[in-house]
Amino acid sequence: MIICPLCFNKTSFTLVDGPDSRAYRECNKCRLIFTETRYLLSAKSEKKRYLTHKNGIKYKGYVDFLNQAIEPALPLLNNAMQGLDFGCGPTPTLSVILEQKGFKCDNYDPLFYPEIHEKEYDFVFATECFEHFFFPAIEIQRIKKHLKPGGLLIIMTETWKSTEAFANWYYARDCTHVSFFHNQTFCYIAEQFGFDAMESNNDRVMLLQKKEGEIEVN
Numbered sequence: 001m002i003i004c005p006l007c008f009n010k011t012s013f014t015l016v017d018g019p020d021s022r023a024y025r026e027c028n029k030c031r032l033i034f035t036e037t038r039y040l041l042s043a044k045s046e047k048k049r050y051l052t053h054k055n056g057i058k059y060k061g062y063v064d065f066l067n068q069a070i071e072p073a074l075p076l077l078n079n080a081m082q083g084l085d086f087g088c089g090p091t092p093t094l095s096v097i098l099e100q101k102g103f104k105c106d107n108y109d110p111l112f113y114p115e116i117h118e119k120e121y122d123f124v125f126a127t128e129c130f131e132h133f134f135f136p137a138i139e140i141q142r143i144k145k146h147l148k149p150g151g152l153l154i155i156m157t158e159t160w161k162s163t164e165a166f167a168n169w170y171y172a173r174d175c176t177h178v179s180f181f182h183n184q185t186f187c188y189i190a191e192q193f194g195f196d197a198m199e200s201n202n203d204r205v206m207l208l209q210k211k212e213g214e215i216e217v218n
């Protein structure tokens, strides 16, 4: 049975042509495009691929890339706040950039930094990780649990624009990319998970603020 890994819709999908041999479906409820579970890689294969990425503070291109997510968030942050880099990868970099600017930021990554403090943060960055989520609903709930009411979630992921363009989209050629979000998918996420969407002025950066008065039930 096919089930949308974000909104759990079980009945209404459109098959979408992708740029590789994987089968893709667009969920007609939340507009997530996702691959079938049989295409999901093992943790071992994923880890191997991530270790080939040249990331780190010494790579200017990568630092500039991450700054796209940091810049729109900066006016909303202050040095008393504590943050988390969710999905930091093998070489934490965003937290280093933030520390250089005077902000405290912990690291979490399911494969490389699996310990997560049981606390609520003022802000959470999730840069280039939403597209790797096997089950976005579970991960978003998890992120939300680690955010204070009024806390900021900064997401960076490239959004899909049209199914025609998806058929040749470079972003879907990476076999570790399995969930693809439309702008409307983020409207669904904001509404469903209790966030207010804010303007970021960058097409691949989404700023979501957890609503005040949202109480977590474990």
Ligand SMILES: [Zn+2]
Residues within 6 Å of the ligand: 004, 005, 006, 007, 008, 009, 027, 028, 029, 030, 031, 032
């Ligand atoms: Zn859905």
